[in-house]
Amino acid sequence: MGKFELEKSIQSWLKGFRKHRAFDDGHLQEMEVHLRDHIDDLTADGYNPEDAFRKATASFGESDKVAREEYWNHERGPSIRKWLFAAMLKNYYRTSLRTMLRNPLTTFINVFGLAVAIGSTMVVYSFYEYDQRIDQFHEHKHEVFLVTNYVNRDGTLAQYGTSPAPIGERFTNDFPGVYSMTRVLDDRAVVKSDEEVYHESVRLVDPDFLEMFTFPLSRGDRKSLRDPNTIIISADMAEKYFAHVDPIGQELKVIFSSGTSKTFQVGGIAEEFPLERTISFDFLINFENIVTVAPDFNVDDWGIEVAATFIHLSDPSEINDMSQLLSGYQEAQRQANPDWPVEAFNFVSLAELHQRSGFIEKDISHDYNAEARLGMPIIAGLMMILACLNYINIAMTSAVKRLKEIGLRKVIGANRGQLVLQFLSENVVMTLFALALGLILAMAIFIPWFIDLSGDPLKLNLLDPYLWLFSAAIVLLTGIVSGLYPAIYISRYQSVQIFDGRLRFGKKSLVTKLFLGLQLIITCSSITCAIIFTQNNEFQHSRPWGYDQELAVYAQAPDAKGARQLQTAMLQSAGVTNTTLSKNHIGTSYENAIIHFPDREYEVELLEVDDQYLSVMGISLKSGRDFLPDVASERQSVIVNETMVDRLALNDALATQFEMNGTKYKIIGVMEDFHSYNFFYGIEPMMIALAAPETMQFVTLKTNAINRASVYEELQDHWLELFPETPFQGAYQEDTWTGFFDQLYSAERFYKALAIIAIMLAGMGLYGLVTLNVTSRVREFSIRKVLGAGVGHLASSVGNQYLVLFLVSLIIGVPFSYWIGVAAMEMLFAYPMPMTVSGLVLAVVIMIFVVLLVVSTQIRNVLKSNPVTGLRAE
Amino acid sequence: MISKNLTAASTKPIILAILKQGNSYGYLIIKKIKELSDGQMQYTDGMLYPVLHRLEKEGLITSNWTMTNETRPRKYYAITELGKAALNEEQLQWAKVTSVLDSLWNVQPTTK
Incomplete structure (x- = not known):
């Protein structure tokens, strides 16, 4: 024993107090002062420093007891429950972090898998968010309605966005509530400035068009549309035709499809249109020009149609009364166009138009998003299922390593609810990490990729409160969905069983296998779909058009x-x-x-x-x-x-x-x-x-x-x-047909990417499981090796259980994939590719390759491991 | 030697009473109690502090770190009005207990 050093001893005494959470810095200082005062007094009484220190610390008492007493102060406070709960959660949070850090591989698999899945849902979110904003920037979107009509086509009523030419003017005459209307008609014309000449689409509208659709003008006056000799052009067209001069007041000669022509003066330039729009224009001219555009177009003929008629109501609730009063219109239309009898008229507000336009034929705000709106959540959902299954499987298997912790917690009084809460909060912590990574993945990779593929200008705005609500919901949902089962399962065990070592746990769990099987089946289907789409593209390319299109x-x-x-x-x-x-x-x-x-x-x-x-x-x-x-x-x-x-x-x-x-x-x-x-x-x-x-x-x-x-x-x-x-x-x-094949190619790329993600998720899940399985059997393998087990024997003892599972998954997954593939083809294509076995065979080969790759890495580890280390480890 | 229970029960009035005589800090309070009881009241010094903190939390005393040049900074405690009222209440209660005990101990046995 060395020489006694007072200062050192005081510091180490303080250390004993510092480790208790009950004391804050003030408390510690106060106690230090006390001790020093006491030592000073004792030294003055003639004690040597060492004895003085001994005596003073002895009379001060044990740090544990003081700390416990101090705890009582906290607990007697008004918010002890809250405080207790916070302490508990903090403890759980720490435990989760420690668990996560202790198993970096499984943590990576879980977090990364979830992040990929969350990233996909973020794409879906931003797609929906974008989709919801389409055409929503018009101030009067709730008061402006598209007039649609229902026509009986071969027994089913189809809704059309076109309307009889006179109907708009009749509305303004017959209903005082309708205070303006616009007809819309497009003409494929040639537009010519001094320098430029192109084929363009020129839109004929009534002057109120710009009051109803509030596209802001960057230059000029929206009222100038009242002048039939004026033309209003978009920002793009201003750039295209008048790159070097001020467009306002310039002349544009328009040669209409009927061969007639007219010269217009530019009266206004629209600001750059928002990306979230389906209705816009390149050129706007007054509808009165119809006499030039189509000399034989009779605006009073109920048998002639315009591309769209919009009406603007002062009180949108009146719209419901109006539909009742339209029988006269219907009669006029039926007489004029008996071959195309309208069964009913109906109105769709501008606010709803985009969402419904998928169901309206010949609608000027045509919608290409309907399938994506349906398909994307399904795909993101499947990803989430894959990722959650990964988590569940790994959590249950890795629980083997944590049995002692669970047992101990039970012994010191944790009830089952607390254990479940602990595991759930652990899971939520992990999901939070996944959320952060998922957001990064979505913003850096997925969304740019999606934009490249679809052209939709998606974005994630981190300031969007709904994004955070959505994220919170995702975190809670996945955290709980994926964590609940393992939590309940793990917390079920009695501590006696656990410490006894009697418990055989996790290795042969049927549920684990079921989940892994489900993952393999989903993966099998995704691979099959990707392959089918690729094959189908070739099939469609080589499909005869029925005429000689090449020459x-x-x-x-x-x-x-x-x-x-x-x-x-x-x-x-x-x-x-x-x-x-x-x-x-x-x-x-x-x-x-x-x-x-x-x-x-x-x-x-x-x-x-x-x-x-x-x-x-x-x-x-x-x-x-x-x-x-x-x-x-x-x-x-x-x-x-x-x-x-x-x-x-x-x-x-x-x-x-x-x-x-x-x-x-x-x-x-x-x-x-x-x-x-x-x-x-x-x-x-x-x-x-x-x-x-x-x-x-x-x-x-x-x-x-x-x-x-x-x-x-x-x-x-x-x-x-x-x-x-x-x-x-x-x-x-x-x-x-270039556009058609481009579309097919986009779909192919999309499904290939999905298949790769699915393979990755399932591969990671499998890898995690096999790794856990192998590590928990180190001893067994070491003994086998010592006893002279060969490569084949070891490989089969690692791989056999997966082999059976894999075969069963294939037996279920292959027909299922086949069915999915056929259904998807039939839904999307009028002439689907006849399903061949080759696609399925290829899918199975890919699956076998992935599974072999994953399992063999672990078999290799077992083979390379030194049995001596393996036996000493436990 | 005074029993642990009794020591614990009397800590609160003793502290309040000492502080009523003037502001003081932990070590001095302990020292004073030991002096007054001739060492009959056995304290674990450290246990005083949780009590002081509790009284402070209940609003009976306040505390203040005081720095002087010649000594270490010390945390001085002072009694509040609420603390004085609590001390009065304690005094009444202890007086009651003492009078009950006195009257019981002064009674002559009725039978031999």
């Missing part, structure tokens, strides 16, 4: 005369083997025709073309004949597709006659089906008739593979000569 090049001339000139010019080209003129063109436009039989009527699609169309487009005839050239009576002949024959049950098609627009037609041929839309849609009944020569604006050229590019260039050259005023409007027929 056709087309252009839409400004008028029929121009089309004929272009045709004549192109006939000189060596690469052109045949040409055709038409009014409509596959993939670009068609007419809706109502055909009447003596006993029934049908709506079918109609292409009006010339007699060379079938041969140029490579459409084959199944029976009957093609149109005869230069025979007048052929104008009353049609060629129908197979679908029309089937759908209309035309038993003897070639002998069938019907009436259309008051004229009798006869079917002279049946052609093989071809796709006039992309493959999301089915083939509809369609027929082809000869067009009036003065309506044919499309020129289509048949060429061959070698000359295709040069023919296309020649076409553009001739266009420039013939129509220097009009930008070129034509394309390779193939390119009509």
Whole structure:
């Protein structure tokens, strides 16, 4: 024993007090002063420092007892319960942190898995948040209503966003509550400034449009729309046409689709539109210009439709009364358009329009989000399930290591509720970490990726209070959902059993296996879906369109005369083997025709073309004949597709006659089906008739593979000569579907990413489980090794239990995946890929690879481990 | 030697009474009690402090760290009005207890 040092001894005495939470710094100082005073007195009485210190500390008493007494002070305080609870939670929090740090691997798997899942839900959240904001910036969104109508189509009522042309003006006349309205009609026109000329969409609206849709103008006056000679342009268009001059007061010449033209003065420029919009415009002109745009458009004809009619009510609640009073309108419409009888009119407020537009056909605020709105929460939910299952499994298995802690807590008086609370709070702490990581993942990776894929301008605003509410809900929900079962399960054990060592726990849990199996099944399905989507893309790419789309090049001339000139010019080209003129063109436009039989009527699609169309487009005839050239009576002949024959049950098609627009037609041929839309849609009944020569604006050229590019260039050259005023409007027929394949490709990328995440989650879960299993059996393996177990033996003793589980998961998962795949294909595609086994086989191979990889790393660890260390460890 | 229970029970009035005579700090209070009881009241010194803190919490006394140049900084306690009232109450109670005991101890046995 060394020399006594008073100062050191006092400090170490104080240390004994400091460790008690009951004392604060003031208490400690007070006691130190006391001790020093006492020692001073004793020294003055003649004691040596060591004895004085002994005597003083002895009479001061044990730190524990003083601390306990001091605790009483706290407990007698007014908020002892709160204080106790806080102390308890603090303790739990510390325990959780310690547990987490002690098992970095499982913690990483849990936190990272949950973070990925939470990150996905954040994408869903920001998508919904974005979706909710669409078109919501208009001040009068609750008072402005779109007039929609219901039409009976083959027995089901379909809602349309278009409306009869006169209805808007009638509303303002008949209902005092309607104080303004706007009709909307779009025209595909050519817009020309001094420097620039492009094809554009010009929107005709009533002057009140800008009062109802409150797009702010950056320049000019919204009232200028009252002047029919004024045009209002978007910020983008201002940039496009007037990059170097002030647009206000500048002239724009608009050549409308009917060939008429008019010069307008720019009267206003809209501010950059918010990204969250579906309704906007490039060019706005007064609806009165309809007399120029479409000279034969009769605004009082109930049989003619405009793209949309919006009405503005001073009191939105009146809207319910109005629907009742519309029978007169309905009558007028039915008389004017008996082929398209409206069953009812109905109103949709601007505030609701976006959410409902998925169900409204031909609606100007068209919605592409409906499927995503449904699909995304399902996907995020699956991710959360995977991550929670990981947690549950790992928590239950790793509880083996914590049995002593649980037993001890029980012995010192924790009841089951407290234990459950402890495990739950541990879980919530972990989920909080996952939330932080998930937010980072979402903002740094997932959302940018989603924007890249979908183009939707999603963002996470950390100042958005609802985001935090949502996050809190997610944390509590996942924390509790994933933690409750393990907590209850673990806390069930009696401490006696635990300390006895009798308890065999966690290794053979049926539930653990069930959960792992479920994960494997979900993963199997995700992989299968990704593979099916990839295969389906190839399938769709190679699917025949039913006509010869690769060798056709087309252009839409400004008028029929121009089309004929272009045709004549192109006939000189060596690469052109045949040409055709038409009014409509596959993939670009068609007419809706109502055909009447003596006993029934049908709506079918109609292409009006010339007699060379079938041969140029490579459409084959199944029976009957093609149109005869230069025979007048052929104008009353049609060629129908197979679908029309089937759908209309035309038993003897070639002998069938019907009436259309008051004229009798006869079917002279049946052609093989071809796709006039992309493959999301089915083939509809369609027929082809000869067009009036003065309506044919499309020129289509048949060429061959070698000359295709040069023919296309020649076409553009001739266009420039013939129509220097009009930008070129034509394309390779193939390119009509580029958008469709882009969409398919996006979907493929999306599902591949999901599959990768699913594999990752399940792989991590499995890895965690196997690792825990192996570590808890170190001793067993060491003994086996000492006794001479070989590679095969050890591998099977690690892997066997997973092998069986894996096989069972495959037996359930493969048919399930197959079913999911078929269902998804049938829902999305009119002509789904026939399911093949190859996709499933590939999925299974990937799964086997992942499982083998995961299990083999652990088998390798067991093989490499030194049995001596393993035996000494316990 | 005075029993533990009795010591514990009398701590509160003793502290209040000492402080009524003037402000004081922990070590001095203990020293005074020991002097007054001729060492008959056995205290574990440390146990005084939780009591002082409790009295302070109840509002019967207040405390104040006082620094002087020649000595260590010390935490001085002072009695409050509430503390004085509590002391009066204690005095009444102790007087009552003493009078009950006195009258019992002065009674002559009725039977031999």
